[in-house]
Amino acid sequence: MSLVRIPPVLRQAVGGEREVEVPGSTVAEVLDNLYDAHPAVKAQLQSEDGELHRFVNVYLNDEDVRMLSWLDTPVSDRDRILILPAMAGG
Template sequence: MPTIKIPPVLRSSTGGEREIAVDGESVREVLEALAARHPATRNQLFGEDGELNRYVNVYLNDEDVRVLKGLETPVAADDTVVILPAMAGGALAPHARH
């Protein structure tokens, strides 16, 4: 059963779980299974069009799924799917400025 690694920013939506094993044969099926189990993650992962939100990066065994077959990338039982929200910003925190 594939394992999804949950980033800290999504853990409040998964009851604090860091890793979740779900059924699925593609990245889409695995993420849909996560969203079915933890509905609060759906809007964080998917846009209204059913595709990944542009600020969400998903990796299958350290490979960005966008350079593979996207959400249709096949997933094996021993695979790991990692969700990484893109980081944004650029301004330093006030205490970090010199």
């Protein structure tokens, strides 16, 4: 199980949790399993054709998955996945 950190704007969609445990051996699998458990998250992260929105960053531990193998990046037990949309507040 990897630990997925949910940003403030998505917390309502996962029942207020700040972190959720999600199974999966790649980033894509983890995201799919996250959507199964919390369908409301899907529309906020993906476009209708199943592509991750460009304004959503996904980090595996402290590295951007764009710099790794994108959605095919392998995920190990106890890895931390962070979903990071930009915030504008000041």
